[in-house]
């Protein structure tokens with residue numbers, strides 16, 4: 386088995402070189418989707434991939450695919466990818482490390498003349514950030530069939546410019562149908578955007594999936610009444626009921642420790658007057674867990690708590706789930722390749738679940754997918770001060786390469 390080592394300095398130089406495209410005085414990047422800066426970094430990326438003998442194609446919503454052939458054309462390609470667009474005050478690593486780490490892995494294979502079984506490719510997903518054109522992860526969403534291309538084209542920025550027109554303007558509206566470009570697997574290297582790895586002194590996060598999220602709105606109704614003239618036994622105090630429910634929501638999250646979280650962060654008390662017993666309370670509930678089955682249990686407990694707590698207080702209530710995002714579980718065989726790759730590269734790791742959304746979450750709906758996290762200082766991201774070290778970037782790219790090679794060997 387050949388021992389391929391990425392070139393950390395070359396990776397770092399590419400990160401710093403492309404950081405100049407849209408570079409900000411505070412050391413971050415402002416490279417909004419489909420701007421001239423986005424076009425320049427796309428042109429740079431295309432030229433670098435073509436210099437390695439890759440064929441670069443673009444799909445109808447602007448996703449870029451750089452393919453290096455393998456020994457067997459009958460195998461679906463192994464993809465590595467993330468995004469080159471940034472927030473208006475973005476950092477140098479969010480998304481960019483995933484694409485340039487993949488480029489470094491590809492350059493290493495090329496330098497060594499390493500022949501894979503399957504084709505290997507790098508993907509630059511368009512409009513991950515959703516900052517200029519909402520929603521986020523727009524083009525990977527089209528790729529996965531979550532949105533139509535027409536929906537993407539119709540998105541407008543604050544000047545009223547349309548995604549479709551801007552894509553055309555910068556010359557990156559491709560002909561390939563979105564989603565037609567199938568993967569055998571996709572690996573996304575990304576900075577953690579949270580504080581856990583740094584806190585525990587671990588280099589690599591072996592990502593198991595993306596947590597599920599559910600939001601609820603609850604209105605509790607009682608009776609407004611005079612605080613002095615209404616005896617305790619005749620009150621219908623909506624705030625008292627809400628307070629007991631909020632306490633119970635905290636307990637429900639603790640019952641599903643360590644991965645569950647439950648929060649009430651918004652509450653309106655009506656009429657909110659010092660000498661009126663509250664007649665109505667509105668609040669929002671946010672429940673999250675990596676497993677939808679556990680979220681189902683938490684949801685059932687929430688609904689039971691509402692009835693058990695509020696009815697004896699002679700209160701009525703309305704409850705509605707207003708939004709949910711299902712949990713994503715990454716492919717076990719790909720996670721295994723990341724684990725083996727991490728061991729081979731000699732880094733300490735921990736299993737984790739992503740708290741943020743990523744292109745990989747959509748791609749996971751249509752292809753086996755997983756992610757690799759590296760630390761970022763203080764867990765700070767979406768910020769010009771975002772910082773991941775030379776060593777951490779190199780570690781991520783090396784593990785990405787090892788994981789792809791491990792997956793590829795299994796196809797042989």
Ligand SMILES: [Zn+2]
Pocket residue numbers: 468479480513575
């Ligand atoms: Zn990102």
